Amino acid sequence: MQGELSVLVCDDSEIIRKQFIDSLKTIGINNIYEAKDGKEAVIACLKKKPDIVFLDIIMPNMDGIAALKEIHQLHPQTKVIMASSTTGQAHLKKSRLLGAYSFIQKPISESVIRDIIEKVLHENESASL
Template identity: 40%
Template sequence: MGKNILICDDAAFMRMMIKDILTKNGYNVVGEAENGVKAIELYTETKPDLVLMDITMPEMDGIGALKGIRAKDPNAQVIMCSAMGQQAMVIEAIQSGAKDFIVKPFQAERVLEAVKKVIG
């Protein structure tokens, strides 16, 4: 059985690209959130094995959502995605409990490598 993954990114195109990479490789995408508030809601509903979360989103950013998810589930597995030049945010994300981060624009191999490293 494939692992369940929640995708959080404010760009529909990015969600579609990530979903495509994951589903072609046997993972189940159990939800898609366009902001941090929705990400926390969907995490609670779907209990995914992994969350792929963009850092920069409206309403609540990825770091706020990461903290919210980990407050509900300290064992939550989250990989952050960020654009180039957001090193300070990446460091904050790792300190807040993110397991890895992927820099955009990313290659399919890098996404899969990070996902496999965290949830197998």
């Protein structure tokens, strides 16, 4: 089931994207897409329709909050997990109001990613019963 999920990783840091992707592959996710800013993330969501998006908040061109808003309007069923190295409560609150599924703190560990994937899978299984 995990291999069937599609995941978009959006972060302006190539190093962080690679860490996410390596963790996702270790977990068993095979359909992984990348974006380096919010604009690319919105376009990727239009084309690929991922099940899950890991979305950085602070990025050039279009930040994660603006991208979240567009992604949620286009595909409200997509689970968007906001990721940030800051603990700003304003970002967290705004993300929740705009439909973010969850919020994670950087640096991200594989166990946190695994927990989120398992939670999404469990909810998907429960919804299909």
